[in-house]
Amino acid sequence: MNSEASDSRVSYIRNSVTKIADYPKPGIIFRDITSTLADVRALTYVLDIFSERYQRSGITQIAGIEARGFIFAAALADRLQTGVTLIRKPGKLPRAVHQQSYSLEYGEDTLELHRDALGATDKVLLIDDLLATGGTMQAAAKLVSQCGATISEAAFLIELSGLQGRQRIAQAGVSTYAICEYD
Template sequence: MAFDASYVKSVIRALPDWPEPGVTFRDITPIFKDPKALRTVTDGFIERYVTSDITHIASIDARGFLVSAILAHQLNKPLILVRKKGKLPGDTISQSYDLEYGSATLEVQTDACGPGDKVLIFDDLIATGGTLIAACSLVQRLGGSVSEVASIIDLPGLQGSQRLQDSGVSVFSLIAY
């Protein structure tokens, strides 16, 4: 079954001036209310990665968790949670980064992956790339390699996917705005 980008785009909601004036937020939550849309999105990623050599899927807090959990289950891969600072128990490492409207810090547990692991990093959206670049850094600091970064949505006008590619990371998105 071919991925139906126009259908998925018809389900995603655009919220102008949120979280601040001038920003159009692409809200993926309607995908989770529409079983056909959720199946279309997850099948699009499963088809891409079912024969890949990835060993782990790392997912960004929090919307990324929803789709990546399905992918990890369907692809039979361990799921690494990359969370906001202070949300993970046990030993963690952290990485700070800039957002399009602020800054933040991500953490991952120190036993999440290691040398020889090939990690797919998943998030719902690529904007400026700061969050995903921070997640790549965390995986690499643990000894893993980043096979690819994947997202439902890419906002190429914000240059995030280009920043990732310029840093040597392959990028895949189902749709772009």
């Protein structure tokens, strides 16, 4: 569990996440964060917790993963006075890219990052909304490493701990932080 587990803000955030049974398929409980994003208090708490954790970390860039990771990356970068780097699905970045394929819960996908987006002097926070199996973040970490940058940590609003994503990301040498954890 995260270090803020007893924090009343985390309880509020957890209560703001909508749980949808049997979506996208039977047996799955989908954690919908659109309700969290719509709740100004919950969103403020999310950004406060992330800001407190990373304000003295020396991060120079926050890399958001398409698409909900962009929301947190941009808002947090504003608070921490860093740049934002976008990690996108194929065909959406106009310059030369690094490309990394990965497996996810329901198939395979690919991520891309501009080859010149990051450099050896960058210390990068990777951020996304949800950690499930870790495949997406593991691919993102490989892309950032290909640019020569250092990864500070991988951060998430939600971790589905039963899917062992944290362990998979650790195999890539990246530590993980999540505000809310669910089985």
